[in-house]
Amino acid sequence: NIEDDHIFTGFDAYKKLLQTDVDIVILATPPGFRPEHFEAAINAKKHVFMEKPVAVDPVGCRRVMSAGEKAKQFGLAVVAGTQRRHARSYIETIKRIHDGAIGDVVAAYAYWCQGGLWVHEKRPEWSDMEWQIRNWLYFTWLSGDHIVEQHVHNIDVINWVMGTHPVRAFGMGGRQVRTAPKYGNIYDHFAIDFEYPNGVHMLSMCRQIDGCAHKVAEFVVGAKGKSNCSNRIWSDTEWRYQGPNPNPYVQEHVDLLASILKGEPQNETQNVAESTMTAIMGRESAYTGKVVTWDDMMKSNLSLAPKEYKFGPLPTPPVPMPGRPM
Structure with a gap:
């Protein structure tokens, strides 16, 4: 108690x-x-x-x-x-990748594509601020959009494998299905091409739309093999992690x-923080329709916080439109 x-x-x-x-x-x-x-x-x-x-x-x-x-x-x-960084299967698999099991990584892929999540309709007794906090997933100032809030898991794994963060992002996204006011101002899908300092690219895809294919995964291709990052490596011989794997949410x-x-x-x-910034870099590329670099992010004064944390009126921010001033 x-x-x-x-x-x-x-x-x-x-x-x-x-x-x-x-x-x-x-x-x-x-x-x-x-x-x-x-x-x-x-x-x-x-x-x-x-x-x-x-x-x-x-x-x-x-x-x-x-x-x-x-x-x-x-x-x-x-x-x-x-929590993937505390999962023994991921730890051992990525250690082997770092030790050269698949050779130099030449391409990477990260996915979090699923159906929709919860949503809270606004109630008459709730102020704008209270509703947005209760319905926080759908407001970028609170969640960062789902590329940041959820897909950061997969992005973090690829950053872990690569040992660093990307230097630029070129992406797109939109709001095609979840268009009602209850869905705030976030997108429902993103596709980003991230480039790492050594020239390796990661294809990043995330989507929250019902009735579509589901895929939550990471994958890397090396000069001598490939891996799903979580428990399997395919090279001259196939390897699979078979040891203990305590619940990473507990671990x-x-x-x-x-x-x-x-x-x-x-x-x-x-x-x-670097994985979060990577996801934000991808989001901003999709929101603006521009190539966004790591240096841009490290110099950016973009802050999404409201001017004051106070229960009361708080207009929903506009949905970002690529190619138009935000």
């Missing part, structure tokens, strides 16, 4: 929580709040588990990166909800606690 003096509500609830004697905080609000909450948690010298994505815009990503460096200085552990928390108890705090901030 949680005592009443440890239960807080409102936009400033996190400040009150951080004034208590808790050792670890879990950041699982809509992602638009993540940079502010993470920065405050690190300044309060708390260990952190934070859900992905860790931001919805470039300003937020850089804020998270900076706080992650401060966490290192404070000796704080930070683990993110990119990520086990790993966080173990790193704290060992005095060797794990810090995943930079990896998850």
Whole structure:
């Protein structure tokens, strides 16, 4: 049971929580709040588990990166909800890829294509702000759009395999099926061509439309073979991971606690922030119809946060239209 003096509500609830004697905080609000909450948690010298994505815009990503460096200085552990990095099957498969099992990677693919998710219709007693927070998936300022909120998992795996982030993105997307006002201002499909520093390209596809083919996967092709990144490698001989595979949603928390108890705090901030920024880079390419570079993102002043966190009127932002000023 949680005592009443440890239960807080409102936009400033996190400040009150951080004034208590808790050792670890879990950041699982809509992602638009993540940079502010993470920065405050690190300044309060708390260990952190934070859900992905860790931001919805470039300003937020850089804020998270900076706080992650401060966490290192404070000796704080930070683990993110990119649970594939805690799945033993992925860890062993990607280790083998890094050890040369398929040769140099020459192409990569990442997919999260599925049907629609939940949606909350607006109620008369809800203000615009309350409705958007309850229906947060469909507002870019809160979720980052589904390429950032969900597809970041697959993008993170390819970044892990490549050992770095892409340098540019050229993409497209749109809002073809989910067009009703209840779906806010996000898209329902994206297709992005990401290019890495060594010239290797990743095809990234994500879609949330009912009645279409489902595919949630990662795949890489090497000069000497190929792999699904998760448990299989095809080269001169086929290899399949057959060892124990604890639930990664549990293992990520086990790993966080173990790193704290060992005095060797794990810090995943930079990896998850770079993967989040990669997804944002792809989104912005699709939204604008332009090629967007990593340098563009690192210099961008784009912030999607409302001017004030206050319950009351908050117009739905327009749906981005490629080729038109935003």
